[in-house]
Amino acid sequence: MRRYSLEKFARLLENIIYSPSRNRKIELLVEYYKQTNDPDRGFAVALITNSLKLSSIRSTNLKQIIKSKVDPILFDLSYDYVGDMAETISLLWPFKKKKKLCTLSYFINFFHENSKLQVEKFLISQLDKASTTERWAIIKLFTGGLRIGVSEKNAKVSLSKFGNVNLDQIEKIWHGFSPPYVKLFSWLEKGGPIPKIDILKTFHPMMLADQIDLKNDFRKLSPDDFEAEWKWDGIRVQLIISDTETVIFSRNGDNITNSFPELRFKTNRNVVLDGELLVGGDLNPTSFNDLQQRLNRKKVSKGILQKFPAFIKLYDILFQDFKDLRSMKFSSRREILENWYNSNKQDNLDLSSIIFFENWKDLTKVRNKFLQSSNIYEGIMLKKKNSIYYNGRPKGMWYKWKRDPKSVDAVLMYAQRGHGKRSSYYSDYTFGVLDGKNLVPIGKAYSGYTNEELDKLDKFVRKNTIQKFGPVREVEKTLVFEIAFDSISKSKRHKSGLALRFPRISKIRWDKSPEEIEDLKRIKDFYKLS
Amino acid sequence: MHLLDYRLNIVPINVFIDPQYPVEKAIITHAHADHAKPGHKKVLGTKETLEIMKLRYGKTCAGEFQYINYGQKIQIDDVSITLYPAGHIIGSSQVLLEYKNHKIVVTGDYKTKKDTTATSFELVKCNTLVTEATFGLPIFKHPDPNKEVRKILDSIKINNDKDHLIGVYALGKAQRLIKLFRENGFDETIFIHGALNKICNYYEDKGINLGKLKMLTKDSFDIEPKIILAPPSALKDRWSRRFKKKIISQASGWMNIKQRVKQSLIEIPLVISDHADWNELTKTISNCGAENIWVTHGREEGLVHWCTRKGLNAKPLSIKGRDEEI
Known part of the structure; x- marks a missing residue:
């Protein structure tokens, strides 16, 4: 057993939650990898990114245990005060003598190889030897959900x-x-060739597009360099078809194959494809709202399958028979994709078509015509003909030219402090519209303003605060925002009954008075959501 | 008739302890703003407490000032009053009331742990104890403060390009923390926010040596990285923006709750308090010999429950406007 491995992990978690800065969190992780051996450091990465969950011990079990050790009424009062079960237990656990804990990997293996009862016993024996912070870390691990503010992306950056x-x-x-x-x-530490992975079982990070800047980009870009495609209003997926199986990943790499039992394909060659998942009969997409009926379902009923059949429109190809096509240019990939598609035609699979155009004016006409008449498009994609398939969002390669945002005038209701560089600024804003005579919040935005505007907004919030709730301030309802958003739908989660997609501040209307803001009923009527 | 009512009025002589509104006669346990209010006709307290009141509120903040020493008995009609050290901050006191063979002690804010900037707490035997309960839950067990300040001293070695901003209350906590730094071998200049200056000077005048201090002025922001003490509110305000590379810390008994630390964006929490923790509270209750315990100023419920389980006669004494730690 290595010395003090669990202790080190607990300290890492504590330091990470106390570090508001992303860079600092990354530094802490790098430091930890340097000082920790395999497999402990790998398990730490998995736990932090939630790729490994140990949530078999319910916190109610732990609650019973602690209540047999300390006065139950004092426990309840303490829990009320602290508000977090793991932390309350760690603070109240009767302190014995600090002794060495086992390693992180021993802990995880023990967890996988033993019954619940044995795990519980083991857990208690470790808690008896631990310091407060170590107890907190152990309980957090076993009750699931570390939530310490390290995203998978940040973990990769640290690696x-x-x-x-x-x-x-x-x-x-x-x-x-x-x-x-x-x-x-081992590769990161010792170097050598990049380790091989199973291409047909692995999600490959997807290429994303930049928002087009209408004022500047079109002047600079030559229409001859670009292909145009529809941006369908579905969900972007990666589709892997091999001799043995079909796998569908969402754009975050979640495996969503089981939610779509009708999407099982055959192929003459193993391929990794990029496309859009949509619903509708005969390859005719219906609205995004329909698609939502199919998302996040574990079981799919026959009725739902019939009412909202799914299909995929293909955009791109990444691999064919283990050959990595990502370093080829878009136009060559498109050719390979079309060839593959033509020799593998089947139900529920379509090729997303290329839009022919001569110049930008031409394309604008097409866009206006189709986007106005139908809501199945989210916009138009422009892809540079010679663009290779990058991970993430490279500059100047792919552009999305979305449908014009919708907008609403709303009034600032609450402001909250931001994070990191913005931690001394009130930079997150909740805004609302009228519901009869009252105001009701309809969304939250923390982008769309310049640094100078942020300064002014911050001053406004501080000067016009009427109440404070922790990091949140309620302000005088006088400042009007023009909020832009991509779409609007009904929602049971919000008091207003509406949810905005991608809300952001498009203008700060210092000139407008709050009497001029929108009314909830009118919004519902306008977007036919009543 | 009661000797003392829920407002801490000594009923037979109509003298209030730490009254929230102007009264004829008041005993002030210590100079923190939620205990020492201006506007009373006559105030009675230790020299330090009343001097700091004058320093903060002006020489006319009360009609008449009567200093008394620790242990010096004052007789008003049938009631005798004696102040004992509370160990909370400079000049802080507990109040012993004696009336017809009954002894009541009002602890005020107190701690029993070592603090070289305040006279040490003295246990006073009594029949009734009116105890504070700021940290009246068993989750509060304050660690060794020397270990806590070493967190900063370790950090300035590693992060030697950053300012360390520490949030502290201007009266008591600031000076105790400075003293702790000195006792742990840090003898370089410590920088202080303007709001701390007056009180630090006062402590120096009283012979408490705080070492090299420098008040931050507009032109001293850009000099070499440093330890800076400031009121907690300043850390969250625009004032702190001028420090480009900084680590935020705060010294308070609440800092043992991780969620709270995270929410306040504190990077180095220092669990240092001038209040009694759970162990100190329960030990004092057990040792003072009182059979009646009135609990006030904080998380009363837990402490009342504990007392009741011990067979003591306990009840909460509700006083508005006092919750957070000072």
Whole structure:
């Protein structure tokens, strides 16, 4: 057993939650990898990114245990005060003598190899030897959900810093490994060739598009360099079709194959494809709202399958028979895609078509015509003919030219402090519209303003505060925002009954008075959501 | 007739302890703003408490000032009053009331742990104890403060390009923390926010040596990285923006709750308090010999429950406007 491994992990977690800055969190992780051996450091990455969950012990079990050890009324009062079960238990657990804990990997293996009862016993024996912070970390691990503010992306950045390799290289192979990532760490530490992964079982990070800047980009870009495609209003997916199976990943790499039992394909060659998942009969897409009926369902009923049949429109191809096509240019990939599609035609699979156009004016006409008459398009995609398939969002390669945003005038109701660089600024805004005579919040925005505007907004919030709730301030309802958003739908989660998609501040209307803001009923009527 | 009512009025002589509104006669346990209010006709307290009141509110903040020493008995009609050290901050006191063979002690804010900037707490035997309960839950067990300040001293070695901004209350906590830094071997200049200056000077005048201090002025922001003490409110305000590379810390008994630390964006929490923690509270209750315990100023419920389980006669004494730690 290595010395003090669990202790080190607990300290790491504590330091991370106390670090508001993303860079600092990454530094802490890199430091930890340097000082920790396999497989502990790999397990740590898995736990932090939620790729490994140990949530078999319910916090109610732990509650019973602690209540047999301390006065139950004092426990309840303490829990009321602290508000977090793991933390309350860690603070109240009767302190014995601090002794050495087992390693992180011993802990995880013990968890996987033993019955619940044995795990519980073991857990208690460790809690008796632990310090307060260690107890907190152990309980957090076992009750699931560390929530310490490290995203998977940040974990990858920390690994790239640790190994002094490109983030891009890590992104490309990341999904091919599973905890405790021993091969990955060994490569990062010792160098050598990039480790191989199983292409047909692995999610490959997807290429994303930049928002087009209407004022500047069109002047600079030559229409001859670009292909145009529809941007369908569905969900972007990666589709892997091999001799043995079909796998569908969402754009975040979640495996969503089981939600779509009708999407099982055959192929004459193994392929990894990029496309849009849509619903509708005969390959005719219906609205995004219909698609939502199919998302996040574990079981799919026959009725739903019939009413909202799914299909995929193909955009691109990444691999064919283990050949990596991502370094080829778009136009060549498109040719390979079309060839494959033509020799593998089948139900529920379509090729997204290319839009022919001569010049930007031409394309604008097409866009206006189709986007006005139908809501199945989210906009138009412009793809540089010679663009290779990058991970993430490279500059100047792909552009999305979305439908014009909708907008609403709303009034600022609450403001909250931001994070990191913005931590001394009130930068997150909740805004509302009229519901009869009252105001009702309809969304939250924290983008769309310049730094100078943020300064002014921050001053406004401080001067016009009427109440404080922790980091949130309620302000005088006088400042009007023009809020832009991509779409609007009904929602049971919000008091207003509406949810905005991608709300952002498009203008700060210092000139407008709050009497001029929108009314909830009118919004519902206008978007036919009543 | 009661000797003391829920407002801490000594009924037979109509003298209030730490009254929230102007009264004829008041005993002030210590100079923190939620205990020492201006506007009373006559105030009675230790020299330090009343001097700091004058320093903060002006020489005319009360009609008449009567200093008394620790242990010096004052007789008003049938009631005798004696102040004992509370160990909370400079000049802080507990109040012993004696009336017809009954002894009541009002602890005020107190701690029993070592603090070289305040006279040490003295246990006073009594029949009734009116105890504070700021940290009246068993989750509060304050660690060794020397260990806590070493977190900063370790951090300035590693993060030697950053300012360390520490949030502290201007009276008591600031000076105790400075003293703790000195006792742990840090003898370089410590920088202080303007709001701390007056009180630090006062402590120096009283012979408490705080070492090299410098008040931050407009032109001293850009000099070498440093330890800076400031009121907690300043850390969250625009004032702190001028420090480009900084680590935020705060010294308070609440800092043992991780969620709270995270929410306040504190990077180095220092669990240092001038209030009694759970162990100190329960020990004092057990040792003072009182059979009646009135609990006030904080999380009363837990402490009342504990007392009741011990067979003591306990009840909460509700006083508005006092919750957070000072």
